[in-house]
Amino acid sequence: xxxxxxxxxxxRVVYAGTPDFAVxxxxxxxxxGPRPVAVYTQxxxxxxxxxxxxxxxxxxxxxAAGIPVLQPESLKxxxxxxxxxxxxxxILIVAAYGLILPRTVLEIPGRGGLNIHxxxxxxxxxxxxxxxxxxxxxxxxxxxxxxMAPGLDTGPVHACRSTPIxxxxxxxxxxxxxxTLGAELLLERLPEILAGRSQPEPQxxxxxxxxxxxxxxxxxLDFARPAVELDRxxxxxxxxxxxxxxxxxxxxxxxxxxxxxxxxxPEPGTIRAAGRDGVQVGTEQGQLLLExxxxxxxxxxxxxxxxxxxxxxxxxxxxx
Numbered sequence: 001x002x003x004x005x006x007x008x009x010x011x012r013v014v015y016a017g018t019p020d021f022a023v024x025x026x027x028x029x030x031x032x033g034p035r036p037v038a039v040y041t042q043x044x045x046x047x048x049x050x051x052x053x054x055x056x057x058x059x060x061x062x063x064a065a066g067i068p069v070l071q072p073e074s075l076k077x078x079x080x081x082x083x084x085x086x087x088x089x090x091i092l093i094v095a096a097y098g099l100i101l102p103r104t105v106l107e108i109p110g111r112g113g114l115n116i117h118x119x120x121x122x123x124x125x126x127x128x129x130x131x132x133x134x135x136x137x138x139x140x141x142x143x144x145x146x147x148m149a150p151g152l153d154t155g156p157v158h159a160c161r162s163t164p165i166x167x168x169x170x171x172x173x174x175x176x177x178x179x180t181l182g183a184e185l186l187l188e189r190l191p192e193i194l195a196g197r198s199q200p201e202p203q204x205x206x207x208x209x210x211x212x213x214x215x216x217x218x219x220x221l222d223f224a225r226p227a228v229e230l231d232r233x234x235x236x237x238x239x240x241x242x243x244x245x246x247x248x249x250x251x252x253x254x255x256x257x258x259x260x261x262x263x264x265x266p267e268p269g270t271i272r273a274a275g276r277d278g279v280q281v282g283t284e285q286g287q288l289l290l291e292x293x294x295x296x297x298x299x300x301x302x303x304x305x306x307x308x309x310x311x312x313x314x315x316x317x318x319x320x
Contacts, residue, residue, distance in 0.1 A: 113148030125153035156200030220320035
């Protein structure tokens with residue numbers, strides 16, 4: 001998006017985001033405009049075995065483009081808000097920033113705050129919309145451009161773009177798809193929003209669902225549930241925190257699986273077959289075919305390789 005008239009000032013965009021999800025939209029603005037005048041991201045956090053401070057993916061992308069980066073711990077203080085106001089933003093574009101934005105912050109830009117949200121609002125407001133959509137068995141999800149309001153993802157929506165959730169879709173795959181879709185939708189609709197010609201539609205609060213933050217304890221597989229639900233759990237928790245089960249005294253992680261039809265197993269969690277296709281585990285309804293597993297201290301391997309190392313049929317897997 002370029003201005004043909006040199007007398008017309010370029011829109012002043014401030015961008016706020018932190019993880020990988022927020023990078024495609026930032027790069028799209030850098031490459032095709034309007035280029036952000038400043039980027040906000042969370043402070044560097046300890047990461048890895050050495051717990052060294054690591055910059056966010058958004059910081060890395062912004063610095064590579066020579067854009068000033070700001071990393072306040074909060075935007076609630078008058079000092080932080082004055083610093084934002086000094087950039088004279090026309091709009092604040094937000095994607096997975098991770099910090100609460102008070103009303104006073106949203107009132108600083110002339111066009112307020114615009115959020116790239118990874119769900120089809122009002123479905124899945126909150127912290128983990130991609131995971132929750134897959135867990136719930138939704139057949140589609142998408143991204144929305146939402147005019148930000150003080151409530152949790154409650155603002156009116158300018159536009160959405162949908163994409164199917166297939167029987168094999170993982171959170172990691174959908175994350176990348178939606179990050180790209182969000183960038184495309186932003187570039188498509190931003191000119192109208194900046195010009196004040198886009199009128200956002202209020203959300204229907206009656207249809208709202210809340211995407212609770214993911215907890216690592218949710219990763220345990222309970223084989224007293226149907227195989228189709230366990231399959232969704234495996235896909236929703238890939239790449240993090242990865243579904244897991246107890247095998248004797250060990251904990252194995254399940255990176256890939258698929259459900260097989262069949263009746264209820266009288267002893268859910270019992271391994272009924274193991275071979276070239278994987279390891280079949282009985283459930284409350286049907287069987288779960290484990291395809292990729294990871295033993296403690298090892299790398300992920302085909303479940304068939306695991307079956308080759310020990311006699312698994314008749315052994316039990318259990319939840320936490």
